[in-house]
Amino acid sequence: MRAAVIQFPGSNCDRDMAVALNRFTTKKDPVKMVWHKESGLPGNLDLIAIPGGFSFGDYLRCGAIAARSPIMNAVIEFANNGGYVLGVCNGFQVLTESGLLPGALMRNSNLKFICKNIQLKVETQSSNFTSCYSKNEIINTPIAHHDGNYNADKDTIKELKDHDRIAFSYVDNPNGSMGNIAGILSENRRVLGMMPHPERLNDQMLGGIDGNRLFQSIYETLVTS
Amino acid sequence: MKARVNVTLKPGVLDPQGAAVRHSLGSLGFAGVDKVRQGKVIELDLTENDPIKAKSQVEDMCEKLLANTVIENYSVEIL
Numbered sequence: 001m002r003a004a005v006i007q008f009p010g011s012n013c014d015r016d017m018a019v020a021l022n023r024f025t026t027k028k029d030p031v032k033m034v035w036h037k038e039s040g041l042p043g044n045l046d047l048i049a050i051p052g053g054f055s056f057g058d059y060l061r062c063g064a065i066a067a068r069s070p071i072m073n074a075v076i077e078f079a080n081n082g083g084y085v086l087g088v089c090n091g092f093q094v095l096t097e098s099g100l101l102p103g104a105l106m107r108n109s110n111l112k113f114i115c116k117n118i119q120l121k122v123e124t125q126s127s128n129f130t131s132c133y134s135k136n137e138i139i140n141t142p143i144a145h146h147d148g149n150y151n152a153d154k155d156t157i158k159e160l161k162d163h164d165r166i167a168f169s170y171v172d173n174p175n176g177s178m179g180n181i182a183g184i185l186s187e188n189r190r191v192l193g194m195m196p197h198p199e200r201l202n203d204q205m206l207g208g209i210d211g212n213r214l215f216q217s218i219y220e221t222l223v224t225s
Numbered sequence: 226m227k228a229r230v231n232v233t234l235k236p237g238v239l240d241p242q243g244a245a246v247r248h249s250l251g252s253l254g255f256a257g258v259d260k261v262r263q264g265k266v267i268e269l270d271l272t273e274n275d276p277i278k279a280k281s282q283v284e285d286m287c288e289k290l291l292a293n294t295v296i297e298n299y300s301v302e303i304l
Contacts, residue, residue, distance in 0.1 A: 176241070
């Protein structure tokens with residue numbers, strides 16, 4: 001698998017993401033780290049990951065300034081051409097701000113930064129990010145965010161539900177998200193945005209390996225395609 | 226030329242910060258506040274001198290960056 005991680009000023013899960021992805025890359029072709037001021041991407045990429053953190057200090061709105069960075073034009077073009085894009089936490093906020101995913105992530109309903117392990121329900125197995133999970137499986141995943149309260153108009157929520165585009169939902173909603181939504185897929189199912197952190201859950205020493213199967217799912221898709 | 230942008234949450238979008246402010250006002254003894262909606266004000270100094278052009282530029286800025294039109298409305302005042 002050939003993957004890149006985009007780095008913004010204030011990204012802080014970029015190296016964790018690279019470690020998680022490098023389990024599925026070759027030594028000869030490891031994850032490329034791409035600075036936000038670049039205007040082009042490395043060639044022949046399979047997957048772009050937009051990591052968690054506090055890009056641009058969360059100024060204006062979380063992810064708003066990162067979404068207008070020079071590199072994002074190339075990321076949007078990559079996604080529009082059918083490339084795989086994963087956005088985690090701040091990365092999810094960047095994806096909604098850039099228009100690659102619908103809706104918006106607002107301040108948590110209790111107004112607090114929430115950092116804890118929560119239970120996550122896998123809502124669909126039919127995506128190349130979730131094929132190694134079972135539908136309705138419950139996994140334990142860390143969350144760490146202040147603005148994870150997913151909000152969209154009624155038509156968008158209906159569209160997401162009707163077309164099986166909700167990838168993950170919260171078992172016990174921590175942040176007020178509509179429909180308990182924790183992660184959603186794009187229309188072509190190749191862009192995934194999620195607030196929980198699968199890259200923090202890929203080693204028994206870190207408390208579990210449930211997050212690994214997300215990366216394994218995409219890896220197996222690419223190997224067999 | 227100066228411009229002021231008011232960004233507010235769209236009607237119907239929950240505003241937990243506004244709700245917390247309303248609660249705090251109530252605990253300070255300010256009775257009779259039914260609802261609080263919190264927004265933001267952005268002031269810009271522009272080199273443009275034509276108010277019509279300036280307004281059109283700032284509206285473009287709102288659409289592209291200053292407001293998230295999924296959840297927010299904006300209004301532009303040229304000062």
